[in-house]
Amino acid sequence: MxxxxxxxxxxxxxxxxxxxxxxxxxxxxxxxxxxxxxxxxxxxxxxxxxxxxxxxxxxxxxxxxxxxxxxxxxxxxxxxxxxxxxxxxxxxxxxxxxxxxxxxxxxxxxxxxxxxxxxxxxVTGRKLAEEGREMMANEMAHRVKNLFAIASALTGISARSTATTTEMHRDLTQRLTALSRAHDLVRPVLSQPKEAAVLANLLAVLLGPYDDEGAIGARVRVCVPELLVGEASATTLALVVHELATNSIKYGSLSTESGTVAVSCTVQDSEVVITWTETGGPPVEALNKPSGFGSQLVTRSVSSQLGGTIAFDWPPEGVVVTLRMNKARLGA
Structure with missing residues (x-):
């Protein structure tokens, strides 16, 4: 020293x-x-x-x-x-x-x-990070609860559309497999980048498990123009459609044997408008209008990531949902 x-x-x-x-x-x-x-x-x-x-x-x-x-x-x-x-x-x-x-x-x-x-x-940065983690935890809990409800509803659909236990097993397995593919669109693996998707194909994958035939065309009808959805927007749009389908099968037209869902789309200059229309379900009342974390998540996603808005109308025959999105943002 x-x-x-x-x-x-x-x-x-x-x-x-x-x-x-x-x-x-x-x-x-x-x-x-x-x-x-x-x-x-x-x-x-x-x-x-x-x-x-x-x-x-x-x-x-x-x-x-x-x-x-x-x-x-x-x-x-x-x-x-x-x-x-x-x-x-x-x-x-x-x-x-x-x-x-x-x-x-x-x-x-x-x-x-x-x-x-x-x-x-x-401490704004720390608080935003905490809110982000809380949002993720709430979203995970929300998704788990929904998956149980969806699995139960798909079992009911399979039971109505099949004649034997073997057919029901095969039909339900196909629906759950399709649901898994749809879930991959909602929560994609970051190491596996997705390509741009055709809007009609994207909706077919997302909504196929909920139709009586296991593919859209019977109770779920889609009529949309040729439109590409960019990989950055596909996840957000998939999340929104998945949430709407979940609410329909829990509370709306898809919760009954005769209810239907129609999805249409128009392009107006720089804006894309997708309309989700439910008919034939239970009467729409204030008590069975879905709300809470799922609705907040959808509203936030459409606004922040698609540069648009989402509006809900509640006529007695069924909910009508209108999504307005920036065309350039949807294709990004």
Whole structure:
């Protein structure tokens, strides 16, 4: 050993500022008597407020309405909290929503005069990743529940369209195999890129298992123009059609022996319009209109990935679903 003493770094204000900038840390102080909050430059930018005197009430105007009461209660109790605390909440930055983590120490630890200190962190990326994982978990649970319902319904269809147990076994196996192919379109393997698909062929694969004959043409009728669906859009469109077919076999026209589904399509300049029409099913009532995670997933997929909209109409004879999509986006 050289015997030399290594001096610790001097953490002056300049070096601390370099460190906080590198870590993306914004600083705040709070006067517990006047409620005035002082922010550093990064914090002003994070909140999107003008530099100057500001209070908690001023910042509250930026907090997402769904989080405001929770944040108010949390900050009101910080002086009673022993040790470190952390509060995550959303703020509105123009049209953008950001996630902020406010951290500090309660029970007046580290208070200087009447000033408490803490930091803000932009945790938007982490929260979006958490929401993505939650979405995937919900989607998996949703798909598993639907597969049980579909398997039960396909068994009923096979029983009606066959005369012997051997025929029923063969018919049901074919339907489940076709359903598996359709499921591959909904959740494709990333290592196996898909080519552009003809819209009519795509619908035939997706809807074939639900028809009495095991192929479209009897209860499921498709009339669409020659139109290519790009590999980037095929998965999304397959997911939407799969969800509509699942809802139909659980609640709609395909849940009865006489119900039918008609799928048609028109091309209007730069827009593709697909219409899903159900007839002959049970009377449409508010109680049996499908809703929940599946409907949210369909709406989000059509909007974000196909650049379009989806609308549901509920005449007594059966649901009518209208999908409007950007033609260029569908072919991508």
């Amino acid at each position: 050289s015997g030399k003493t290594v001096s610790p770094p001097v953490w002056d204000a300049h070096r601390l500022r370099i460190a906080t900038d590198a870590a993306g840390i914004a600083l705040w102080s709070w006067n517990v008597d006047t409620d005035e909050i002082a922010l550093d430059e990064r914090a002003y930018g994070l909140w999107g407020v003008d530099v100057g005197a500001i209070t908690f009430e001023d910042l509250s105007a930026r907090i997402h309405p769904e989080d405001l009461d929770r944040v108010r209660a949390a900050f009101a109790s910080t002086r009673e909290i022993f040790g470190a605390y952390e509060i995550d909440f959303r703020i509105l930055h123009g049209a953008e929503v950001r996630w902020i983590s406010a951290r500090g120490r309660g029970d007046d630890q580290g208070i200087v005069g009447r000033m408490m200190f803490g930091v803000f962190l932009d």
